[in-house]
Amino acid sequence: MRFLHTADWHIGKKLHGYDLLTEQEDAYRQIKAIALAEQVDAVVIAGDLYDRALPGEDAVAVLDHMLVDLNRQEHLPVLAISGNHDSAVRLGYGREWFASTHFYLKTTVAESLHxxxxxxxxxxxxxxxxxFAVRQLFDDPEIRTVTQAMVRLVTAMKAAFDPAKKHVLVAHFFAAGSQHSDSETLVQVGGLNAVPTDLxxxxxxxxxxxxxxxxxxQSEPTMKYSGSPLKFSTSEADDTKGVWLVDTATTPVTVTFKPLTPLHDLVVLQDSFDHLMDPQQAYPVTKEDFVTIGLTDTTPISNVMQRLKTRFPRIIELKRVNQLTVTPKVMTTQETQRDPLTLMGDFFEQVTQHELTAQQQAWAKTALQAAEKGAKK
Structure with missing residues (x-):
């Protein structure tokens, strides 16, 4: 058979305050198109259907439409599990009768053994x-780690293997040797949730x-993370998102990656403020793309975020690339007794490695006069 492997939809997630439902709906349409074009026999969703345990009403409506469309309208079997972002109880409501349309949604450990x-x-x-869930399932107080739990679970699963069939595990955890990106919730403590791939x-x-x-x-040809359908953090800006097609007719199974094209991309730009604001400078972004900017300038820039947003409306992160290392200057008694404007000018130059402009000197003088006037009242 052939099935499509996807995961980490995180329906309802926001990117630095920006709603992603439109982008998520577009990614779903591409996933469905791949499933239909490749004539898959089933779609696997390996957890984190929602972004949080209590999803908003819009997120519930969007996911409900996706699942109904895939399973009821397109008549594709769907096999899904709850992830750490999902509420297993809420997501699993109604799963007993979902199976009547070949929508298999599992949210408890015990169900994994069947x-x-x-x-x-x-x-x-x-x-x-x-x-603790596996400890309770097997009534074994010695099960205290994820690895110990997986040993018991895999042993029980293997006992249910039909030798005439292929065997696929659908799971949601951190397998040993993999790497986190910023948008995942880091749930491991001292490697608690790392599962050895040998198991x-x-x-x-x-x-x-x-x-x-x-x-x-990458070193495991038949163990794959599908990755999220969208880029959820700056650390994923260079990633190609997509899904896996898995054919079980061969030994080993054949695995093929199918990319998705982002409706609105997440792009990292690094340049000076003047270049970024220059309309003659072209960048590979649209007005709707999400942008992280690394400024190469070392001088202060007033209202920098507001001004950059006039050209890049969806800035999600702004940082300075060239951070200055300042060694505090030890001042003599005579130096500390100089007039405030001179002291401020020296301090500004020490911190920024640039002299105050005429405009900045005028602002400083006005502020000092206002402060002195207020102190005399």
Whole structure:
């Protein structure tokens, strides 16, 4: 069979205050188009359908439309699990009757031990979990880490393997050797949630969610993070987002990446303020793209964010590339007794390595006169 592997939709997420529902709907349409064009037999969503446990009404409506469209309108089997951003209880409401339309949504660890069979493949759907859930499931007080929990879970899953079929694990966790990006919630404490990939080698394919880069497990040809459909942080600006197509007819399974094109991209620009504001300077962005700017200037710039937004309306981050290292100057008694404007000018030059402009000197003089006038009242 052939299935599509995606994850980390994070419906309802905002990017530095900007709503992403329009971008998420566009990404979904591309995912559906790939699924139909490739004639997949099922769609796998490996957790984090929502961005938070209590999603807003708009986010609920958007995800509901996506799932109904995919499963009821296009008649595609959907296999999904809850992630660490989802509320397992809320997301799992109604899952008992969802299966009647081949929408298999699993939100408890116990359900992962009973595979869902589609075509020639058994799917073990393991939602995000904490060790105590597995400790309670097996009534074993010795289970205290994710690794110990996975040893017990994988052993139980292997006992349910049908040797005549392929076996796929769908899970949402941090597998050993992968790398985080900034937009993931870092839930590990001392490596608590890291799962050794060696524990997973008896599966023909492992469809992972939780990390937002598809490259997170490059050394594992049959264990993949799909990555998020959108760029959710500046650290992902250079990433190519997409989904995996998995064919189980071969041994090992055949895995093919299908890219998605962002409706509005996330772009990092690094240049001087004058160049950025120069209309003759062309940059690979549109008015609707999200932009992170690294300023190369070392001088202060008044109202810098507001002025940059006149050209790049969706700035999500602004930082200085060339930070100055200042060594405090030790002043003599005579130097400290100089007039305030001279002291301020010296301090400004020490900090910025630039002299005050005539305009800045005028502002400073006006401010000093106002302060002195107020002190005499």
């Amino acid at each position: 595979p869902v069979t589609v075509g020639d493949t058994q799917f073990f759907l393991l939602p995000y979990f904490e060790p 997973l080698r008896d599966f023909d394919y492992v469809a992972l969610g939780h990390l937002h880069r598809k490259e997170a497990l």
